[in-house]
Amino acid sequence: MTEKKALDQQDPHEIRAMFDAIAPRYDFLNRLLSFGLHRGWRRKAVSFLAEKRGGLMLDIAAGSGDVSFELLSLEPSRVVATDFAPAMLEVLKRKLNGHAGRGRIEVVICDALHLPFQDLLFDGAIVAFGIRNFADREAALSEMFRVLAPDGISVILEFSKPDRYIVRLINDLYMNLGVPLLGRIISGHKTAYRYLPRSIGAFPERAEFLASMKAAGFTSVEAHSLTMGVATVYIGRRAKE
Secondary structure, three states, rough: HHHHHHHOOOOHHHHHHHHHHHHHHHHHHHHHHHHOHHHHHHHHHHHHHHHOOOOEEEEEEOOHHHHHHHHHHHOOOOOEEEOOOHHHHHHHHHHHHOOHHHHHHEEOOOOOOOOOOOOEEEEEEEEEEEEEEEEEEHHHHHHHHHHHEEEEEEEEEOOOOOOOOOOHHHHHHHHHHHHHHHHHHHHHHOOHHHHHHHHHHHHHHHHHHHHHHHHHOOOEEEEEEEEEEEEEEEEOOOOOO
């Protein structure tokens, strides 16, 4: 099986290896390739969990931990940061050294399709720019729902396809030409940043993804476009019991 075919099929071993390989330059490339916009997107996504201030938070596909650190603004009882790429979590652990919030962030290596947590546990859950990489999105949504407490909130931040034609055209050109070139030069990885635009293109449209959230059990689902639709925040709740 070729690397391209494996990545297109979301082979978890290939995805894990890819993220482990780019981990050392991941934060820098995020800042560069998003023109710093990812910081505002991250803050906006976390703001939808504000009513769960002080609660137990789950950060799925936490990577190098930027979202976990942002969650500290909600003064949570604890943030559980999970990822299946060991090298990414090592970056997070290094960032935790000497950080004031070190005691409130717990790092757990695990697969998003098989979360090692009991049912109805977390007040809030979030996955940022990760769900499009999962081998089975529906299974991941079901797991996210399973561990969510009654009246809990799940937030999903993901790249999306802009609605306006000219914005989509410019975005597609940048994603398909600029991002792979810069990503390869800076990360040294031949395929990781070619995979990025392919994974965005394969991700469902907003209405379809909201339907998947409903099928997983979420209620009150909604979508909020960011930066002319370049990214989208999806919100879902678990009904009170």
